[in-house]
Amino acid sequence: MATETRPLDAQLPVEGERRRDFLYVATASVAAVGAGAVVWPLINQMNPSADVLALASIDLDLSAVQPGQAVKVSWRGKPVFARHLTPEEIASANKVDVASLRDPQSLADRTKPGNAQWLITLGVCTHLGCVPLGAGEGEVRGDFGGYFCPCHGSHYDTAARVRKGPAPKNLEVPAYVFKTPTSVTIG
Numbered sequence: 123m124a125t126e127t128r129p130l131d132a133q134l135p136v137e138g139e140r141r142r143d144f145l146y147v148a149t150a151s152v153a154a155v156g157a158g159a160v161v162w163p164l165i166n167q168m169n170p171s172a173d174v175l176a177l178a179s180i181d182l183d184l185s186a187v188q189p190g191q192a193v194k195v196s197w198r199g200k201p202v203f204a205r206h207l208t209p210e211e212i213a214s215a216n217k218v219d220v221a222s223l224r225d226p227q228s229l230a231d232r233t234k235p236g237n238a239q240w241l242i243t244l245g246v247c248t249h250l251g252c253v254p255l256g257a258g259e260g261e262v263r264g265d266f267g268g269y270f271c272p273c274h275g276s277h278y279d280t281a282a283r284v285r286k287g288p289a290p291k292n293l294e295v296p297a298y299v300f301k302t303p304t305s306v307t308i309g
């Protein structure tokens with residue numbers, strides 16, 4: 123009984139096919155990269171330009187925010203806290219020795235002249251970016267009466283300055299202007 127033996131060269135197409143597969147895949151990858159390179163400028167052209175993004179701003183009406191209350195809004199995809207400080211909270215912030223702070227800033231440095239009662243900051247912890255508690259009704263405000271980040275325990279005071287925990291910086295104050303005594307434009 124003759125044993126069917128596949129000639130050596132009959133096996134070559136298998137290798138050849140694999141090689142072609144590889145070449146095909148390799149070519150496809152390059153083609154995909156090439157297509158990506160073409161598509162990217164088109165997509166990029168559809169994005170808002172940097173100067174348009176820089177102009178993106180929101181108006182915020184503060185007239186209903188009572189002393190001791192805060193509101194949370196979203197600006198450029200980030201939470202912003204606008205807080206109406208009480209006279210006690212202002213006094214508490216002002217009695218701190220600024221030089222002793224990790225990120226030394228006075229309340230005046232962080233608010234607008236004549237408007238120390240309005241503290242407007244990003245609601246983004248400067249440690250790893252969690253949203254601190256303290257702006258919402260009934261939320262804990264940490265050991266210093268401002269904000270508390272539950273992710274790793276950073277405490278911010280009533281000027282939203284870091285006082286304890288791993289956060290390296292105070293909550294960031296965004297660019298904003300008062301349009302009227304109780305309305306601001308952020309951005």
Ligand code: FES
Binds near residue numbers: 249252273276
């Ligand atoms: S992200 Fe806030 S303490 Fe780590």
